[in-house]
Amino acid sequence: MPTQLEMAMDTLIRVFHRYSCKEGDKFKLNKGELKMLLQRELTDFLSCQKDPQLVDKIMQDLDANKDNEVDFNEFVVMVAALTVACNDYFVEQLKKKGK
Numbered sequence: 001m002p003t004q005l006e007m008a009m010d011t012l013i014r015v016f017h018r019y020s021c022k023e024g025d026k027f028k029l030n031k032g033e034l035k036m037l038l039q040r041e042l043t044d045f046l047s048c049q050k051d052p053q054l055v056d057k058i059m060q061d062l063d064a065n066k067d068n069e070v071d072f073n074e075f076v077v078m079v080a081a082l083t084v085a086c087n088d089y090f091v092e093q094l095k096k097k098g099k
Helices: 003-021 031-041 045-046 052-063 072-098
Strands: none
Touching: 003 031, 003 072, 031 045, 031 052, 052 072
């Protein structure tokens, strides 16, 4: 039976490939695929954002090799950064409650 971390890793891989296989390179997200992934998988995050250029900015930030696509390594960087930000927020909230 897989551990929670192994299941989380499997989920990350499956989510990425569910969207990357829609168009073009099956192992990379183009802008449309990235937008769809963000809209469907990070709904709460996007609903708080008011910037109409957000997907473009995320694409530029993630696309380290500047090929106009996001590969799995670049995608994982985004997920890790968001996870760290969420953890920082929750730790701060717990500290405030502890005072």
